[in-house]
Amino acid sequence: MKFITSNFVRCAVKSCDGTEGSFPLNFQDCKLQLEEQEFNEEFIISMLERLDWSALVKVASQLGNNAIPPQKPSLDDINEVLLKDLHSLLLETQIIEGKMICDNCQHVYYIKDGIASFLLPPHLAK
Amino acid sequence: MSRPEQIAPPEIFYNDIESRKYTASSRVQHIQAKMTLRALDLLNLEEDKSHFLLDVGCGSGLSGEILTEEGHVWIGMDISADMLATAIDRDIDGDMFLADMGCGVPFRAGTFDAAISISAIQWLCNADTNTNEPKFRLARFFNTLYSSLRKGGKFVGQFYPANEDQTVQITSAAKVAGFQCGVVIDDPESRKNRKHYLVLQAGSSARPLNVDGMEVEKMNGKQVAAQKLTKVSKKRLKAMETKKEYIKRKKILNEKRGKEVRKDSKFTGRARKARF
Numbered sequence: 001m002k003f004i005t006s007n008f009v010r011c012a013v014k015s016c017d018g019t020e021g022s023f024p025l026n027f028q029d030c031k032l033q034l035e036e037q038e039f040n041e042e043f044i045i046s047m048l049e050r051l052d053w054s055a056l057v058k059v060a061s062q063l064g065n066n067a068i069p070p071q072k073p074s075l076d077d078i079n080e081v082l083l084k085d086l087h088s089l090l091l092e093t094q095i096i097e098g099k100m101i102c103d104n105c106q107h108v109y110y111i112k113d114g115i116a117s118f119l120l121p122p123h124l125a126k
Numbered sequence: 127m128s129r130p131e132q133i134a135p136p137e138i139f140y141n142d143i144e145s146r147k148y149t150a151s152s153r154v155q156h157i158q159a160k161m162t163l164r165a166l167d168l169l170n171l172e173e174d175k176s177h178f179l180l181d182v183g184c185g186s187g188l189s190g191e192i193l194t195e196e197g198h199v200w201i202g203m204d205i206s207a208d209m210l211a212t213a214i215d216r217d218i219d220g221d222m223f224l225a226d227m228g229c230g231v232p233f234r235a236g237t238f239d240a241a242i243s244i245s246a247i248q249w250l251c252n253a254d255t256n257t258n259e260p261k262f263r264l265a266r267f268f269n270t271l272y273s274s275l276r277k278g279g280k281f282v283g284q285f286y287p288a289n290e291d292q293t294v295q296i297t298s299a300a301k302v303a304g305f306q307c308g309v310v311i312d313d314p315e316s317r318k319n320r321k322h323y324l325v326l327q328a329g330s331s332a333r334p335l336n337v338d339g340m341e342v343e344k345m346n347g348k349q350v351a352a353q354k355l356t357k358v359s360k361k362r363l364k365a366m367e368t369k370k371e372y373i374k375r376k377k378i379l380n381e382k383r384g385k386e387v388r389k390d391s392k393f394t395g396r397a398r399k400a401r402f
């Protein structure tokens with residue numbers, strides 16, 4: 001799973017819809033890998049507005065990166081270095097093993113061999 | 127030919143062997159690529175701009191790789207682990223995860239610019255296990271799809287309805303979820319080549335769907351035959367290329383990228399090269 005997805009995916013359980021704890025998920029015991037991707041500056045700029053910065057800071061720190069500025073950079077102070085860092089974080093950082101836990105229902109989602117599973121057991125699937 | 131939906135649930139039908147067979151077929155590749163380009167044509171996204179898209183029932187990435195080629199960044203979801211494993215083997219660029227669309231599209235509000243689905247949503251009409259209730263699953267899917275899209279967000283989904291009833295089931299569920307909705311039928315006179323595209327828009331958009339000049343609002347859930355076009359868009363044109371042209375174009379593209387296809391099993395050993 002790419003880091004970017006952590007900024008958008010929420011708990012899949014229906015009773016967690018709209019609850020505060022269902023996003024972002026809490027990441028635990030994660031193994032990371034960097035995989036080179038083509039840099040698309042315009043895409044990163046266009047995503048900036050959509051990013052939930054506090055979720056980004058939180059998840060990055062759960063993954064061991066505490067160097068993210070606490071405030072979202074504004075369009076005025078972005079520069080190439082910053083955009084490349086963001087690109088690397090969002091699109092090149094892969095979570096290949098780990099757990100994601102919902103703060104609301106405590107359900108644990110697993111990431112194995114790079115693929116996250118949001119499949120729900122039958123009792124949660126309704 | 128019996129329909130896959132009637133043989134087994136999707137995660138069982140698309141097992142390792144079927145996933146590979148499906149993905150390796152140049153006939154399938156060509157058809158899926160054509161339909162994806164047609165879906166993009168209908169979506170009418172701003173040209174020359176990368177969008178953030180969702181591919182529902184992304185499978186082994188035959189639809190998604192067209193999204194990549196067209197410059198988009200996408201997330202895919204699919205219920206079949208073997209289809210996703212095949213996608214990893216093919217070094218597909220989208221971020222894919224396992225999920226059942228009938229349990230909803232698990233993203234926070236306003237995530238995607240648009241979403242597509244190619245040859246998948248008819249599966250929602252199947253009550254293939256005793257816990258599967260199509261009505262609830264369709265409602266859950268469209269409600270969560272709606273909220274996962276940005277305001278004015280659009281969805282185009284090519285699907286294979288088993289009968290008229292299924293089309294009505296699908297469009298009604300989409301309407302109840304709040305979508306402006308219609309179905310475009312390409313090649314309506316050919317039983318074999320006829321293709322259904324569910325077109326949805328979440329409220330008004332500055333760049334509405336391109337339903338051959340018709341407004342989706344006016345479609346009101348109805349089915350319309352695709353118009354014979356006077357002005358053909360680049361994507362539509364590409365979608366009309368022959369299989370031979372397609373294979374040739376793919377070959378050149380793959381060579382350019384220096385792609386190699388790996389052949390290991392399930393997800394193991396599929397981690398791609400690390401930078402350090």
Ligand SMILES: C[S@@+](CC[C@H](N)C(=O)[O-])C[C@H]1O[C@@H](n2cnc3c(N)ncnc32)[C@H](O)[C@@H]1O
Nearest residue numbers: 136158183185188189204205206226227246249
């Ligand atoms: C014909 S394949 C199409 C795959 C891909 N879109 C393409 O164009 O090649 C249909 C896909 O839908 C997936 N599918 C079926 N039911 C699903 C569900 N409930 N949730 C998610 N994916 C599903 C299947 O696993 C399969 O990969």
Ligand SMILES: [Zn+2]
Nearest residue numbers: 011016102105
């Ligand atoms: Zn939850």
